[in-house]
Amino acid sequence: MDTTQRTDQQRSADRRRRELLEAADRVVLRDGPQASMNAIAAEAGITKPILYRHFGDKGGLYAALATRHTDALLDSLRAALDAPADRRERVEATLDTYLAAIEARPQVYRFLMHPAEGGGPGDQGFDVGKHSAPLLRRMGEELAQVIEERLDLGPGGQQLARVWGHGIVGMMHAAGDWWLGERPCSRAELVRSLADLLWGRLAAVADRVGGPGF
């Protein structure tokens, strides 16, 4: 019943957990989201039941993994978003940070966005009921908070900020996803185009003159 012993055990367990997470990370990075528990256990040099003792089920492991990466990415984004600079510059820096991240490690990105629900009995994947990846939701909420904190939106501003937060994050995500697959232009061009969109250029440009239809 000694307290120090308990702490020792806890520390050992935590270290082990971190090792397991890193092994899982390597496998997911290699095999994508459909990495099997067996493969992860093998990579960690152990067998399945240990993984289950540590993380409960596949959803737990994936959630732990996702939380790690999500936290890291969110830290970078916060840094870009909080920089002491012009609003447009901050927006562009944030977009660029996100795009650089998904460009650098597309496998991680793929995993975070597509959690690959399990096929087993009972378990329906770890995001039952929710549709999008947790990363998107968290980014949306964070951005909403920053918007509401920084901008004077008047009455109903909090709700507006949340809509915008999720909307902007979704814009970034979808454009980034498409860009990552087709690479139609440089990252800088993409950032500029998206910022232009957010800056109202869609409403500002003129109709085509000899356009089809009417």
Place this chain on the structure above:
Amino acid sequence: MDTTQRTDQQRSADRRRRELLEAADRVVLRDGPQASMNAIAAEAGITKPILYRHFGDKGGLYAALATRHTDALLDSLRAALDAPADRRERVEATLDTYLAAIEARPQVYRFLMHPAEGGGPGDQGFDVGKHSAPLLRRMGEELAQVIEERLDLGPGGQQLARVWGHGIVGMMHAAGDWWLGERPCSRAELVRSLADLLWGRLAAVADRVGGPGF
């Protein structure tokens, strides 16, 4: 080797295929994306191998299902987008059409956005290599085409239109997904907020005066 006979068989096969698709639809609507092939076969009153003869694998069936729904949704969206009205009105109508669709049939929406890659051997799901759901890509491309057709974007306009197409669709999707889960406001309010965002209000609003930080 008669041609008419071949046509008869083809027609019969097509009808059968449609019946199977409708049965699959019912099951997916009921059980979500993790509907099993067995369940679908049972609903159709037959057994698994027939499904496999018609659709190849689970990915094929899901792709066929998704194509049907995607086509239907895209038709509605095109109608809203092509209406003879003010640009802002058209944008709002399109947003509203999309949101109404996902509100009316969230199960279908969930299925389309979250294709649930298979866990079997060999097969990696039907969207190997691509990340997002096909629906998002298709909507993005369609919107890009309309934008490029209607708006005078100057040099590099085609690429800009594609970025905007995918970006706007992503915005719509993420905001809609979040809204569907939390229902923080009415559909009309959401539409208005998103249109405001696209109309550059983000750039136009003032900084908060007594804001935290600096």
Place this chain on the structure above:
DNA sequence: AGACTGCTGTTACCGCAAGTAACATGCACG
């Protein structure tokens, strides 16, 4: 010392779903 606790680790198993092989049946054509 010796029984007890609690952790780590194993092998061997269950249940389930995807996908396939092999066999049975109805039907038009020569």
Place this chain on the structure above:
DNA sequence: CGTGCATGTTACTTGCGGTAACAGCAGTCT
């Protein structure tokens, strides 16, 4: 009548998520 050919079946394999049940190895209490 036999020959194609599509339709349908049962019964199987493979692979994965998840779970007993058991084995070793600390340190602890009496």
